[in-house]
Amino acid sequence: xxxxxxxxxxxxxxxxxxxxxxxxxxxxxxxxxxxxxxxxxxxxxxxxxxxxxxxxxxxxxxxxxxxxxxxxxxxxxxxxxxxxxxxxxxxxxxxxxxxxxxxxxxxxxxxxxxxxxxxxxxxxxxxxxxxxxxxxxxxxxxxxxxxxxxxxxxxxxxxxxxxxxxxxxxxxxxxxxxxxxxxxxxxxxxxxxxxxxxxxxxxxxxxxxxxxxxxxxxxxxxxxxxxxxxxxxxxxxxxxxxxxxxxxxxxxxxxxxxxxxxxxxxxxxxxxxxxxxxxxxxxxxxxxxxxxxxxxxxxxxxxxxxxxxxxxxxxxxxxxxxxxxxxxxxxxxxxxxxxxxxxxxxxxxxxxxxxxxxxxxxxxxxxxxxxxxxxxxxxxxxxxxxxxxxxxxxxxxxxxxxxxxxxxxxxxxxxxxxxxxxxxxxxxxxxxxxxxxxxxxxx
Numbered sequence: 001x002x003x004x005x006x007x008x009x010x011x012x013x014x015x016x017x018x019x020x021x022x023x024x025x026x027x028x029x030x031x032x033x034x035x036x037x038x039x040x041x042x043x044x045x046x047x048x049x050x051x052x053x054x055x056x057x058x059x060x061x062x063x064x065x066x067x068x069x070x071x072x073x074x075x076x077x078x079x080x081x082x083x084x085x086x087x088x089x090x091x092x093x094x095x096x097x098x099x100x101x102x103x104x105x106x107x108x109x110x111x112x113x114x115x116x117x118x119x120x121x122x123x124x125x126x127x128x129x130x131x132x133x134x135x136x137x138x139x140x141x142x143x144x145x146x147x148x149x150x151x152x153x154x155x156x157x158x159x160x161x162x163x164x165x166x167x168x169x170x171x172x173x174x175x176x177x178x179x180x181x182x183x184x185x186x187x188x189x190x191x192x193x194x195x196x197x198x199x200x201x202x203x204x205x206x207x208x209x210x211x212x213x214x215x216x217x218x219x220x221x222x223x224x225x226x227x228x229x230x231x232x233x234x235x236x237x238x239x240x241x242x243x244x245x246x247x248x249x250x251x252x253x254x255x256x257x258x259x260x261x262x263x264x265x266x267x268x269x270x271x272x273x274x275x276x277x278x279x280x281x282x283x284x285x286x287x288x289x290x291x292x293x294x295x296x297x298x299x300x301x302x303x304x305x306x307x308x309x310x311x312x313x314x315x316x317x318x319x320x321x322x323x324x325x326x327x328x329x330x331x332x333x334x335x336x337x338x339x340x341x342x343x344x345x346x347x348x349x350x351x352x353x354x355x356x357x358x359x360x361x362x363x364x365x366x367x368x369x370x371x372x373x374x375x376x377x378x379x380x381x382x383x384x385x386x387x388x389x390x391x392x393x394x395x396x397x398x399x400x401x402x403x404x405x406x407x408x409x410x411x412x413x414x415x416x417x418x419x420x421x422x423x424x425x426x427x428x429x430x431x432x433x434x435x436x437x438x439x440x441x442x443x
Contacts (some may be wrong), residue, residue: 003379007285007312010132012395014251016226017121019077022056026065033063035087040068040094043429050076060084060128062095068094069111072196074119075259080128080207082287087131088113090138095191097184101220101245102166102192104270104303106277107181112218122196125202132193132211134236136187139213142188143237148260149322152237161188172273189213190238200224211235216259217242221279225250235260236314241294241328246279246306248414253285256293256388262328264300266308268429274305277370281308291318296328297349297400300339302329302363305371307338319350326356326385329375330363333397336371342378349385355393356385358403358413367397376403387414391434392442396423407432419443 003008027033031042041397043065046058046203051428055075062083072078080086089095092326098118102109103296113132116122117279118162124130134140136153144160154160164187171181196202201225209216212234232241240262242417244250245267257263260312266281268274281304291297296332300308318326326349331337332355339389349356357380375396385391391412403425419442421427432439 003310003341006283006310007343010249010285011251014224014226014249016203017122017123019075019123020054020056022050022053023059024056025192026285027061031065033061033065035064035066036093037066038068038089039065042072043070044198047071047076060086069096070114071111072114072119072122073114075121076365076411077123077125078282080126082127084126084128085131086128088133090133090435091285092185097182099178100192100197101333102168102189104245104267104305105273106178107168107183108179109183109189110191112192113213114194116196116199118198120199121201121413122199123205124194124207125203127206129208129210132213134211134213137192140236142190145306146237148237149332150235150237150260159188161190164189169271173271175272175276185273192218194218196222196225198222200337201232202226205229212236212239215240215243219247219250220243221247223248227255228253229254231256231372233258235293241267244281244284245269245303246277246281247284248282250284252286252289255289256325259288261294262296263291263294265296265299266311267301267303268306268308268337270303271305274303274335274337278306280306282310284311287314287315289316291316291323292423293322294322295324296358297323297326299330300327300342301330302332302335304337304339305335310341313344315346317348318352321324321351321353323352324354325358326352327380328358330360331373331375332361332365333367333371333373333400334365336369336373339375340377344380345382348385349383349388351386351387353389355370355390355419356388357392357394359396360386360396361402361404362395362399363398372400373397374400378405380406381408383410385412390411390415390417392419392421392427394421394424394427398423401425406430
């Protein structure tokens, strides 16, 4: 039961925000759901009126409403009715430059498609759809070379994010002030889909996300976040499903993820910028979610320099030959960061393409750095796996071993190769079956 008392406490403490019983229909502010008219200003007027009245619900009724960036304000619930779709413009000019975080580094860049900054009590709810319209023709090609299976439109000679990305990373290492890290036009750094930034009391419930340019649900430096019943599908490059970054107190439940990268990736900042901000991701509960395609079902890292602790995952289903790992940790000696206290139970896995559990300190730059990654206290119980290449691939670094992995009452079938265990301090097995046989070691 170690740690699960804390998980129950997190769930009790997390109460969804409540919104005033006022409604502001965007069509009353001039919006038209014809899929043609750009509704950025009518939607902004509806949100401003709602906020000025003391909060309430901004209603997107049935229809296809084309829009640029949408910015929420305190007290506002953006509600998408059934058969309502917010269709986001593919013109970068429709996304003003705002403070944001991109691959774990703060900067000024294109606004996320749905954004909130220093707001409290905000919601995105309903049965409608957010459609980012990203494709090989729009946004995705900015990634540059990509080893994924999807055609994301980039060809040799086309511009991409790599020069700007390198410049951003270099500025962060020099601690250039954030207000001077101005990107946007000509930089090709894709915006996140939904990003509450420095917000508290956030509810995202019921909606569908499709066609993401980049990371999909990306709360940054937020407190008290509930993501519930959301259907997330996006197979573009880096289309992570949900990236809680330096978030404290969060519940992700009853969601479906089918993604082009990690289904859930817990982050806390990259390298020097992550250490400068120094805020871990902590007290996160993930339950009753379904993960299909993706690199990892629940991943911690690699933008994890601020650390992560107390993450609880239970009653999840993961199944796809295109899902690489069920449980994944990514870190290296450039990131550093203290990762501790992770609990998993009642996880059902159909197929994964690689190892069920991966602990990787050799990710990207690997040992090339002076910051010691620490990963310890991982407990996994009642995990049932039908098919996987191997059970565990745990590779720490010399002088920085992975520590304390405990497996209890787990069953792994369809395993074809032995586990890889290097620079790993302790792996404890208690009633673990591999291909129907009880084992005392995975080595």
